[in-house]
Amino acid sequence: MADEKQLSFKELINSETPVLVDFFATWCGPCHAYSPILQQLKTDLGDSMRLVKIDVDRNQKIVDKLAIKSMPTTIIFQNGDIKFRASGVQSIGVLKGEIGKLVEG
Template sequence: MKASFNQLIASEIPVLVDFHAEWCGPCKTMAPILKQLKDSAGARIKIIKIDVDRNPAIAGRYQVRGVPTLVLFKNGQAVWRQSGVVPIQALTQAVTPFL
């Protein structure tokens, strides 16, 4: 998983990583918000979900302490991050400069 994760985030297209957990209520709240973002941004952004319970090494590497945590990568570098539920307007405003 580690090599493929590194390959995914190395993209010139921004990659929004949703660090989440199955048991997390706020993570379930984020799912339709992320779908809205994908629907509006289309091919200009990739969105991937990482389950912190199944991928503790990746979560630890990016110091994910709570879920949901969103991290936006561009060319392999983290350029934005936020924990907790992010409303669609705030999320769109945060990622648009990187699209």
């Protein structure tokens, strides 16, 4: 993970491997409930995806650029393009389905 810290956001999302970005806030209750779901997803899918968590209070430029209005917001990127976007807690089944389309397709 240390290498990922050195990448810009644009470099990070410009990947063939799907990149799930969780936009969260430390004060957001649903965000805390969502975290174990995302960790289980990463455990289940391993290297077929990347998981990145972005604190909205510390990354205002990205939040503004992507017009993030509520937390949590999940965006899945592939090759720099948004492939899936949703606000609120998503089920592991929905997330696996969306990533599966990108990995298989």
